[in-house]
Each structure stands twice: as C-alpha cells, then as structure tokens.
Amino acid sequence: MFTGIVEELGEVISVEPAGTSGEAVLLTVRGPLASSDAGHGDSIAVNGVCLTVVELGEGTFTADVMKESLDRSSLGSLVPGSPVNLERAARSDGRLGGHIVQGHVDGTAVLLSRAPGDKWDVLRFALAPELSPYVVEKGSITVDGTSLTVSAVSDPGALEESFEVSLIPATLEATTLGGLAVGAVVNVEVDVIAKYVERITAVARARESART
Template sequence: MFTGIVEELGEVVSIEPAGAAGEAVLLTVRGPLVSSDARHGESIAVNGVCLTVVDLGSGTFTADVMKESLDRSSLGALTPGSPVNLERAARVDGRLGGHIVQGHVDGTAGLLSRDPGDNWDVLRFGLSRELSPYVVEKGSITVDGTSLTVSAVSAPGAAEEYFEVSLIPATLEATTLGSLAVGATVNIEVDVIAKYVERIAAVTAARNAAA
C-alpha cells in the first residue's frame, strides 16, 4: 500500500528480458533513498506500479515486471536513463499524506495540454470511457504514482473526455510531471473506494433482480 507521495526521482539503469518467452523484464532502477533500507521481497512503486524487489545493489534495486504490468502500464516504454517516480510502501505508523494507493494501475492516459501559470501548472489528460465514471472533481487520482486532486473533469458524455490537475512548484520539481511533454503517456490509478462502491452496487442490484 502506498500514499502517492513521491519520495525520490529515480533513474532507470537497465531493462533486461526475463522468462522463457522473454515477455517479462528485469528492471533495475537507481534510487539511493528508496533502496537504502529495502529488503528482498519488499514493494516499491515505480511510476505508480507496485513492484517487488528481487535484488539490491549500491543505490539500486531490481524488480521483476511481468507481462500484465507491461501491458497495462507505461513501464514497457521505459529506456535506460528514463526518470521515474519512486515510493516505498507506506508504514502503518506514518501519516497518510496523499490517499490510499494500491500500486495497481487501472490504465494509461495521454497528456493533452499543459498551461503554465505563475504559481502552478494545469495539466489536462485524456480519459478513457472505462475510467471516466471513477473520476470526479475534487476527488483523488494517481498519475505516475503521484497522488493528485482532480481540479476539473469533462462533462458526462463529452466528445473528448478528460481530467485536469493543478500542480504546485513542489510537485513539479519533485516528480516527473514537471518535465512531462504533451503527448506523453502516464499511468493512472483511480480511487479504489469508487471501484468497491460500484462492485457492491452491481452485486446488490443483481441479487435483488434475481430475488
């Protein structure tokens, strides 16, 4: 479990094919802070994707990335030298500075535009019809592992569905979002509470209909 508060801006060191069919990869990332107290088997979020540490080096960690994660996230597009947002798993005795983040990416989104301001930048991302019901204005969303508040969202049924976030200088400086170019793809995780509510409502409706 994570909070979406990025601890460190890391860098991809290497990506090596793994598995019999080469469909998985071994991802090695430089992150002195997050790897300083990491142990084999622990979790670290890389651009919002929960990965398991399988090896540790001097200021680096290596994780297995399976085909499912490559297919559903932007990790497959990383190359050596790519910057990545890093966060260690949350401690149960710590403060929840962001929101409940599982590290289970729901999909990806493209950056449609960015509007720089004096004290913040407004970023607009495209939103798939599958994910749009879970995104609400002033709600929480995770973009490349960063917990953000939705500042605007497209009207229901709009021809182009999107959401916007307003980023303060601290977020722009401490995460990859500060240098994100229009057209770039990011990982999206919607609020897990919304997904549970939808599931409970659907199951309840089905049971009532069958009664």
C-alpha cells in the same frame, strides 16, 4: 499500500528480458533512498506500479515486471536513463499524506495540454471512457504514482473525455510531471473506494433482481 507521495526521483539503469518467453523484464533502477532500507521481496512503486524487489545493489534495486504490468502501464516504454517516480510502501505508523494507493494501475492516459501559471501548471489528460465514472472533480487520482486532486473533468459523454490537475511548484520539482511533454503517456490509478462502491452496488442490484 502507498500514499502517492513521491519520495524520490529515480533513474532507470537497465531493462533486460526475463525468462524465455520475452513477455517480462528485469528492471533495475537507481534510487538511493528507496533502496536504502529495502529487502528482498519488499514493494516499491515505480511510476505508480507496485513492483517487488528481487535484487539489491549499491543504491539500486531490481524488480521483475510481468506481462500484465507491461500491458496495463507505461513501464514497457522505459529505457536506461528514464526518470521515474519512486515511493516505498507506506508504514502503518506513518501519515497518510496523499490517499490510499494500491500500486495497481488501471490504465494509461495521454497528456493533452499543459498551461503554465504563476504558481502552478494545469495539466489536462485524456481519460479512457471505462475510467470516467471513477473520476470526479475534487476527488483523488494517481498519475505516475503521484497523488493528485482532480481540478476539473469533462462533461459525461463528451467527445473527448478528460480530466485536469493543477500542480504546485513542489510537485513539479519533485516528480517527473514537471518535465512531462504533451503527448506523453502516464500511468493512472483511480480511487479504489469508488471501485468498491460500484462493485457493492452492482452485487446488491443483481441479488435484488434475482429475488424478483
């Protein structure tokens, strides 16, 4: 589990094919802090995707990225030199500074616009229709591994569904979101609590329907 509080801006060192099928890659990232106390099998979130450490180097770590992760996220577009947001798995005795983040990306979103302000930037992202029910104003969302508060959402059924987040200077400086250009693709994870509520409700309704 993670909290969405990015600890370090890392850099992709290499992206190498893994296995014979070509459907997975070995991703090596430079992240002195993230790798400082990591061990084989530990979890590190890279742009919000939970990856398992398979090898450690001097200030670097390597992780397997399977086809499911490549299909669901933007990790397949990473190249050597790409900056990435890094977060180590949360400690049970630590503070939950963001919100509960699993590192299981639900999909991607495209940056539609960014409006700079005196103290913050407002970023608007396209929202996939299947994720729209889980995103609410003042709720939590994870964008490229960064825990953010939703500042606005489009009306239900809008021609182009979207959500907005307002980024303070600290977030702009400490994450990749500060340099994000319009058209960029980011990883999105919606609030897991909303997904559980939907599932519980759906099961309850199905059982009630079966009894009638």
